[in-house]
Amino acid sequence: MPAAFPANDPHGTMRASDADRDRVADALREAYAEGRLDADEHNERIDLAYKAKTLGELSPLVSDLPQRHITSPAGAPPSVPAMPADYAPGSKITAVFAEQKRGGRWLVPSQTIAAAVFGSVTIDLREAVLTQREVVITANAVFGSIEIKVPHGVVVRDEGTAVFGSRSGSDRNAAGDVPITPESPVVVLRGMALFGEVSVRYPKPKKLGKFLGR
Template sequence: MTTPPARSPEPPENTPADPARTMRIGHAERDEVIEVLREAAGEGRLTTEELTERIELTAAAKFYVDLDAIVADLPVPPPSDRIRPTQRPPRAAPGASDAPGHHPFDPLVLRASWDNAKRKGRWTPPPFIRLEAVGATAEVNFLEATTDLPEIDVEVSGGMGNAVVVVPEDWGVNIDRLSSSWGTVRSKVAADPQPGKPLVRVHGSMGMGAFTARHAGCFERKRLESSGNG
């Protein structure tokens, strides 16, 4: 039996509400998605069983974010695009960077459609990151990151792909606000960081794939040790 989508969790308290998670949809929005699904089935992108299942999920959907997950692996824009701000959002604070990732409505996006999308190595992460695991793996790796941020907000928008967050041993990852109504969610990382270290706060919906939060694997530890960063 198909499980209806659960309401997506609210964003962290210090993050402005995303209208896709708070604005309810109606019959018109559901009918539009059902038509998209039927066209996708006619093009051979969905099997008959998948079409039936997704139509049932669409009928049970309540918010735009629920519809986004249903069509995330199809070559169509997310239904929530119509209600998201189209203009460039204001800076989060005076002097903040214009680069993506410095405002909750303009995050740094890693979109994995048919190829994996990864950000790793030596880099300075912004405070807002979005992982879109459409059909492949979207991974954000903080093992060699340099930051003085106390928290990093990671939004997950899952389709059929996987989302991965990799952090150092003394960081924390909180997944309390990440929905797993269809996919799976697993964390091997403590929810609270060591004093003075960053917390990665994850929220959103995993869709039909898998989310994993972990520390460095064997090969990653060896590489870090050989480079003097272990």
């Protein structure tokens, strides 16, 4: 990664804040979602971002990425590395007498609203990139169904309600092969299942035979 601060530049020794580290992490997640970083590069840089103590340590992590989503912090001198701007408000996924799916590699905003009215919605997070550690999905199923697919290692907290409907799966197989830590991503589910269903699906556990090479 190229260096962004010249030698002896005093701004490189400026202490980084939690907000600085989060902004750099957001830029890295967006770059990964766009295919500019592979999984190993993304993971390595995210790890370095949250360990960084100074702006000089954060700067090289984003200095080789496009600047179109970048703004400088208020009051920052010109030589301070640019930081990504805030993300736009959340997205909406609606299915009325229809079926809607969102999956693959996509950026999950801080808030997503999903509505299934006599229809079905599938939200697949297995290859998605969360824009922050905790995101909120408001899932309203009215005579319909909403299914959220998540990878192991993601904590799902269901704060919604069900009226003549069902909400299930948020507390099953959350860890799998990935241990849960204080840094684990969190998906908060809200909304209502009214004569409908909201469910969470984790990957199926690997069969014992596969571990034994059968």
